[in-house]
Amino acid sequence: MNIEYLKYFAELAKVQHYGKAAKILNISQPGLSHAIKTLEEECGVPLFQREGRNVSLSSYGKELMKDVDDILNAYLRLEERAAGLRTEEKTVRIGTVYPLAAGMVPRMLQKFGATFPFVIYNRLTPEIAEGLMDGKYDIGFCSDLLKSEELEYYPIRESYIAVVVPKGHPLEKRESISLKEVALYPQIMFSKTSGFRNLQEQIFDKEGIKVRPVCTAEEIEVITGLVENGFGISVLPYMDIIRHHNIVAIPVQTSIWKSKFYIARRKYGIRSDQEEAFFQYWRKNRL
Known part of the structure; x- marks a missing residue:
């Protein structure tokens, strides 16, 4: 009718x-x-x-x-x-992996001088990739992506493996350290429900080292808190959050893991001028 x-x-x-x-x-x-x-x-x-x-x-x-x-x-x-x-000006929905949420993404928005309204969601990489494809997020920051012809993504930063120790620890002054030395100390690891647990196990397995964690936790905030309070040390991908705790990050001598963080979006979509400029700026620049 x-x-x-x-x-x-x-x-x-x-x-x-x-x-x-x-x-x-x-x-x-x-x-x-x-x-x-x-x-x-x-x-x-x-x-x-x-x-x-x-x-x-x-x-x-x-x-x-x-x-x-x-x-x-x-x-x-x-x-x-x-x-x-x-x-109304379009609100930009940003999905980001946890390691970048507290430090890097806010710095990127500030450095660009973003004036558009935005909202930030902490998600795992597969959830971000799926959210980008179904239109739930406009921009994603991921450690890796499910391969899809619907997405475009570009590296913006590399990460590395570090052991985090509390201030005053015997390893505190080291500039780098081997995994064999790390394994001599009580280990705090991610729980088996975390995607990072496999990474930790692979790092030690590659060197033929077996470790039994003294305790585990799902979230990196909890792990850094346990390290800070003397329960042990932990091998982690370096994350900005480490800088906000009374702990020290020491690069680990290992060649099996190098990670890149990416900025990503759907190849096709309706975008505001500011959103487009922000994406293109970080597509061409790296932190």
């Missing part, structure tokens, strides 16, 4: 006169008559009945009117929302 014809129907039902309704609607009376006749043909029943020079709703028209008000109200809300989308 034509939404304009439903508006005409509602107005005629209210004023009950073709001439008056046509004037209010700013259309010709024959045009209004044609619209009502079209609606009646679509419904297969008469919607109005004549009462002298006036008209009133038929019993069928009264039934239709019950839904028309709801339809027109919903359509008005839709028009208002669409107008709001046209006038």
Whole structure:
């Protein structure tokens, strides 16, 4: 059904006169008559009945009117929302892996001088890749990506493996250290539900070293807190969060792991000028 014809129907039902309704609607009376006749043909029943020079709703028209008000109200809300989308600046939704959320991403936004509204979500890389593809996020910061022709992504920073120790630890002054030396101290590791646990195990396995953690934790915030309070040391990918704790990060001598962080987005999409400029700036620059 034509939404304009439903508006005409509602107005005629209210004023009950073709001439008056046509004037209010700013259309010709024959045009209004044609619209009502079209609606009646679509419904297969008469919607109005004549009462002298006036008209009133038929019993069928009264039934239709019950839904028309709801339809027109919903359509008005839709028009208002669409107008709001046209006038409001687009909020950029950023999905980022945890290592970059607290430090690097805010610094990138600040260095660029971002003035667009944005919201940041902490997610795992597979969740970010999926969110980018289904339109949940506009920009992603990931440690790696599921390969997809729908995405474009570019490296912005490399990471490295470090052992984190509390201030005052015997290893504190070392500039680098071997895994065999690290393994002599109690180890704190990620729990088996964390994607980083496999990484930690691979690092030690490559050197033929077996370690049994003294304790485990799901989140890096908890691990750094345990290290800070003397429960042990931990081999971790270097993350900005380490700088916010009373601990020291010492690069580990290993060649099996090098990680790159990427900025990513869907190849095609509607973007604001600021969002596009931000992505292109970091596509060409690295931290």
